[in-house]
Amino acid sequence: MTAQDDTAQVDVIALTPAFAAVAAALHQTGFDECWDENALCDLLAVPGAFGLLAFTPGLDQQGDGVLEDDIPLGFVLVQTVLDEAEINTIVVGPQARRRGVGQALMENVLLYLQKQGVNRLLLEVACDNEAAIALYRKLGFAEIGRRREYYRRKAGPRVDALVMERL
Template sequence: MMDLLLRPRIIIDAVDPADIDALVEIHAAGFRRGWSADEIDGLVADKTVTGHVLRRESPFGTRRPQGFILVRTVAGEAEVLTIAVAPGARGRGYGRLLMEEALRALYRELVPEVFLEVDENNASAVSLYRSLGFVEVGRRKGYYADGKGPGGTALVMRLQLR
């Protein structure tokens, strides 16, 4: 019984401006070029962007972000701008929980389809998206160029919600 009381609770809620520094840290750990506080703050403030943050609530009441997703919706289409999970929190299904929450919100908003781009070499992300029903609809060669080489190819993936 004591174990249940000490188990952290998972909470997914809207991104709060107070989360920005933690989101910058999480994003930087997951991508070759992390986004700055100004970039994330600008997206969070954008009325076309919805952000969800996943928190683990400790028995002591702390709720530090463990991952987040940002989705832009324009003209009836949605695009996953980014999704990232803190390195120490990976492998626990948090990315799936964030995607499912974002997809439920888009479905409630009657958005018919959602797109995303993912590095073709990111096997765990590609597998997650395919398991959620996303299909490849295009490729962008050199999309992930960093000035040190040709850069990786992005898979463009789409999910029909309606």
């Protein structure tokens, strides 16, 4: 997905350990304290955990039958326990932000959780991440709390996290 092409196809598939390197690279684009491949594999191995990866499929740009590589756009990791779930992390790469990738990931999470009988989803988001907060509100999340100085930033002060819930 490029800045010139806002209509590029977004596919969402299961995030497996085979994609851990891709996910780790994406995580570095969104967080000062990012997770490496091992940490992501460990999280995926926890009972009740699952992840989703969004990407644009490789295309035959030259018409010669040679497909370009798929372009990873973002991913989400979720932990479920009984009828509740929590977003462990969600990130959309800089080139794909504000193009519906986060919404596609979240809608797929919500659909999966609905099929599993999960009726409560929690997440934390930096209070200065206005785009993410707007998306979560659009999807029916409401603020239920705040964690003071939860997120560390390499440059600048710590930032509060809003705790949001969707029933």
